[in-house]
Amino acid sequence: MTRLLVASNNPGKLVEIQSLLEGINLTLVLPSQIGLNLEVEENGATYAENAGLKAAAFCQASGVPTLADDSGLEVDALGGQPGVRSARFSNKPGASDADRRAYLLERLQSHPRPWWAHFHCTVAMAVPGGEMRFAEGDCPGEIISQERGQNGFGYDPIFLLSEAGLTMAELSMESKNRLSHRARAIQAALPILTELLGGGLEALPPGSFGL
Numbered sequence: 001m002t003r004l005l006v007a008s009n010n011p012g013k014l015v016e017i018q019s020l021l022e023g024i025n026l027t028l029v030l031p032s033q034i035g036l037n038l039e040v041e042e043n044g045a046t047y048a049e050n051a052g053l054k055a056a057a058f059c060q061a062s063g064v065p066t067l068a069d070d071s072g073l074e075v076d077a078l079g080g081q082p083g084v085r086s087a088r089f090s091n092k093p094g095a096s097d098a099d100r101r102a103y104l105l106e107r108l109q110s111h112p113r114p115w116w117a118h119f120h121c122t123v124a125m126a127v128p129g130g131e132m133r134f135a136e137g138d139c140p141g142e143i144i145s146q147e148r149g150q151n152g153f154g155y156d157p158i159f160l161l162s163e164a165g166l167t168m169a170e171l172s173m174e175s176k177n178r179l180s181h182r183a184r185a186i187q188a189a190l191p192i193l194t195e196l197l198g199g200g201l202e203a204l205p206p207g208s209f210g211l
Contacts, residue, residue: 002197005029007058007068009039012153013182017067019173020186026193029064036062047072047084051124052132059126065197067189071121071181073155075104075143077111086155097154105145105158115143119159119168119181123189125196133192137184141168152176 004026006017018028031038040057044050047070054068072086082089082104090100108115119139126132140162147157149169156168161179164171168180177183 003027003029003064004193004197005031005034005036005058005062005064005066007031007040007054007066010153013069016173016176016180016182017069017186020177020183024190026197029062031058031062034062034064042070042084042087044070045084047120047122047136048124048134050084051122051134052126055124055126055132059128063128065125065127067123067125067193069121069123069182069185071119071185073104073117073119073159075108075115075117077108077115081107101147101155101158104143104155108143117141117143117159119155121181121185123185125189125192127196130196133189133196135185135189135192137181137186137188139168139179139181139184 002025006014006028008014009031014030021028036058038058038061040054042050042053044053050070051068055066058068059066070084072083074080074083090103092099118141121137123135124132141160142162143158144160144167145158148167149157151171152169159168160166161168164175164179168176171179
């Protein structure tokens, strides 16, 4: 079975990607499983640059085909911020997810509601000695002032999905795998993965995931 390294140290993101690729004839490899302790500075100006930096670094270090992603929240009232700086959007060092949510809401208080926004995700795929390929996904919604839901991470508790009437943190994993920006990017990436990894990624029965 073909191996695919997921270039992330974020537990929440790893769970999502694991679930999104379940039923595909791949064995997912996590950095911790191969003793790979690698931190990549995400200093790119775009999602594609950041995802590409991670995919290239993890692929080179491991010799394993690698999938990486970069995602962000873009709020219309803030001119698209925090965008690529979503994971670093704060006025204090060492900020937590809760700190970043609070800072975002503070920045929005002077703007009229609704606070329209969308999540964006760019996935990068790298193979040793091969080209880098990309796929993208978006999810529209709005920012709300009261946190709702216990699932997810980051800005999920204050991001209300327009088509579901629920925050990202209120969605079941099954629903999130249909509606989220990361789900849409991974779905768009599947044909590219099939091409890059030489085919053979036929669907497997549920529960046969290789992790």
